[in-house]
Amino acid sequence: MAAIELDGVTKRFEDVTAVSDLSLTVEEGEVFGFLGPNGAGKSTTINLLLDFVRPTSGAVTVLGHDARAESIAVRERTGVLPEGFDVYDRLTGRAHVEFAVDSKEVDVDSDAVLERVGLADAADRKAGGYSKGMRQRLALAMALVGDPDLLILDEPSSGLDPAGAKEMREIVVSEADRGTTVFFSSHILEQVEAVCDRVGILRGGELVAVDSIDGLRSASDADATLHITVGAAVGDGLLAELRELTGVSSVDRDGDDALRVGCDSDAKTAVVTTLEDDGIPVDDFSTQEASLEDLFLAYTEDDAAVADSPNNGGAGAKVDDDHPETGDPTGNSEVSR
Numbered sequence: 001m002a003a004i005e006l007d008g009v010t011k012r013f014e015d016v017t018a019v020s021d022l023s024l025t026v027e028e029g030e031v032f033g034f035l036g037p038n039g040a041g042k043s044t045t046i047n048l049l050l051d052f053v054r055p056t057s058g059a060v061t062v063l064g065h066d067a068r069a070e071s072i073a074v075r076e077r078t079g080v081l082p083e084g085f086d087v088y089d090r091l092t093g094r095a096h097v098e099f100a101v102d103s104k105e106v107d108v109d110s111d112a113v114l115e116r117v118g119l120a121d122a123a124d125r126k127a128g129g130y131s132k133g134m135r136q137r138l139a140l141a142m143a144l145v146g147d148p149d150l151l152i153l154d155e156p157s158s159g160l161d162p163a164g165a166k167e168m169r170e171i172v173v174s175e176a177d178r179g180t181t182v183f184f185s186s187h188i189l190e191q192v193e194a195v196c197d198r199v200g201i202l203r204g205g206e207l208v209a210v211d212s213i214d215g216l217r218s219a220s221d222a223d224a225t226l227h228i229t230v231g232a233a234v235g236d237g238l239l240a241e242l243r244e245l246t247g248v249s250s251v252d253r254d255g256d257d258a259l260r261v262g263c264d265s266d267a268k269t270a271v272v273t274t275l276e277d278d279g280i281p282v283d284d285f286s287t288q289e290a291s292l293e294d295l296f297l298a299y300t301e302d303d304a305a306v307a308d309s310p311n312n313g314g315a316g317a318k319v320d321d322d323h324p325e326t327g328d329p330t331g332n333s334e335v336s337r
């Protein structure tokens, strides 16, 4: 069964279309990264899943439940780390987790959850004195209460130091190992690359790509960089010839005995063959694949030109030619529609 299913979902706020005809399926047990520039519609999508906002059109199903009609059933099985989470200053960390335990009506040892997110030593301190990263850990602890089937994390690494970000990754991986579906939005692409099975990229409310990172690589124009060590000097004429090859975007000398070539994967062989045909021995070469950041830019920049990507869970990877900040640590109060 799919954990999340959005079918032709559009959300308009007066004249702003935050999400446009979004279709996306996230399978149970997947770790799914949801990316997009500021204002792309990520938080709105998350709010649609949780029935904090309602679609203008289209259907949202979460864990087999209709997100509108069965929102309570969804929330009972879902842990949420909301964007812009804020603490109750006067309550201790433990009191926050106990609040989540009571709200979810589960029998959970709050200290064990706090330990899990590295807050055991600060459990009795008032959360108003917590650093930003500690607040974020506390939000995660509350999301983890009750071992949810689905974790929805909106910018989970915001405010975390590198050690905290690593712990966040480890928790995501261990949750996934337990079978939990994890759906998270992030601007920290290394984080996403490290843990996600698939990513979806939103741009202006539209899903412009959804695939594994390798799938995005092969479907996008983002180039790999080929480092070639050569056994003889490469003249300007040959450099120009290489630049003319199909799929080659740049060719630069890298010292006297090496070249750096930006090219798509199909062009690699032609580059090497052209050098050898011109009597230049190729002593060594290595390829550095496009990073997720390169891919993100390729899919979201204005002149993005991206080939069709086949594996999209029914969404159709596309070629691009009232968000309630409640202050409620459950993330559950105040619904804006």
Ligand SMILES: Nc1ncnc2c1ncn2[C@@H]1O[C@H](COP(=O)(O)OP(=O)(O)OP(=O)(O)O)[C@@H](O)[C@H]1O
Residues within 6 Å of the ligand: 013, 016, 017, 018, 036, 037, 038, 039, 040, 041, 042, 043, 044, 045, 322, 323, 324, 336
């Ligand atoms: N309650 C609202 N009323 C009016 N417009 C809204 C509301 N909520 C979101 N929007 C608009 O919808 C668009 C998408 O916003 P959203 O917060 O979903 O983007 P995002 O991808 O989460 O951005 P960020 O990365 O900056 O958090 C933006 O243009 C935003 O201004």
